[in-house]
Amino acid sequence: MKRVDDFRLRFGRQELVPIVVGGMGVDISNAELALEIARLGGIGHISDAMLPTVSDRRYDTNYVSQKLKKYKANVASSDKSQVHFSLGEVEEATRQHVGRTMEAKRGDGLIFINCMEKLTMNAPRETLRARLRAALDAGIDGITLSAGLHLGSFGLIEDHPRFRDAKLGIIVSSARALGMFLRKNARLDRLPDFVVVEGPLAGGHLGFGLDWAKYDLPTIVGEVLAMMKAEELKIPVIAAGGIFTGSDAAAFLEQGAAAVQVATRFTVTAECGLPDKVKQEYFRASEADIEVNLLSPTGYPMRMLKGSPGIGAGIRPNCEAYGYLLDANGRCAYIDAYNREVERHPGAKKISVADKTCLCTHMRNFDIWTCGHYTYRLKDTTRRAADGSYALLSAEHVFRDYLFSSNGQIALPG
């Protein structure tokens, strides 16, 4: 049986280790993790989710407090349609984060940015356009379009000088979604450089309904590969979702995938942006602690730990400070759910909202613990100390385990 190290991902003449660490917002797949993966010769992702907010934490800017100050008078109002981002600031924050990360890059690998269409920011086209263009300006190696069909996203950057040189790809969960994307963009004469096929066991938002368990990644990858063959397309296919061991990964590479995208195994590395206490929650999780629910205001199902502190919390919507999920009309499903509970419990000091969560605030504070299906196996990837805590891993250790392991084995840290 072959190992991952027997394969390489080829972009033209460039050869890479066929391991991609997927985007994890908000700043979970941070610059430190992405830089380490690039140093090791793979592809690391930073995320463009909530970058003005991330920038305040990382670089001492004050975008959030300035925005809140500007819209303070609106805080008690349920109408958020007037709460807008400054496009200039969104661009500035993106340029700074991407620019600093790219400057620090060492080694032969690449760094991509994960851009979610569902971050609609009360002006979907304009804000996505600003984010994509600023990332290209700042020298990002590539962009992975995610959380949405992105039928118009290539069009937003078609006149950018780097449109044909940066690596551009999309995440899909079916051959049908890929077909739609390709048809919509045929006029641009610019195919994606890669396609990530994400199955139902992934972390974050899912491209499936609550019947996700009926689907499986090998079948969907097979369908996408067959479609590529039928249409004589040679776009590298990257399999993602539930690939837990090097042997799992090698099986997809043997099936014809050009690389694998993984994330869950890296959530418990020292480099990963989650707080250490949350990393211990991921280690401790059992299978029964993980659920796929509809709490995200985006409308997509999302996988998370049932013990996430953000579940059921009835905090006041924080759109004047954040507002990343406001749709084109300034609405968010959490605001409606929150207002309904306030009306039901007049005068109550504290309310609970059971059906939706304020994802901006809770992801920003690491209080929604989104995770992959196999999070419950993380405890088998490390050693446990006498006090019951699990030892964090280095990203290099996990990367090398994917690269060299065989027979379903997982190497424990030394």
Ligand SMILES: Cc1cc2nc3c(=O)[nH]c(=O)nc-3n(C[C@H](O)[C@H](O)[C@H](O)COP(=O)(O)O)c2cc1C
């Ligand atoms: C904590 C966490 C956060 C994630 N956030 C995002 C995200 O912001 N955008 C995205 O496209 N995918 C996101 N994902 C999905 C990963 O990029 C990746 O494709 C998937 O989780 C791979 O499956 P695995 O976790 O089983 O290895 C997230 C995954 C995890 C575990």
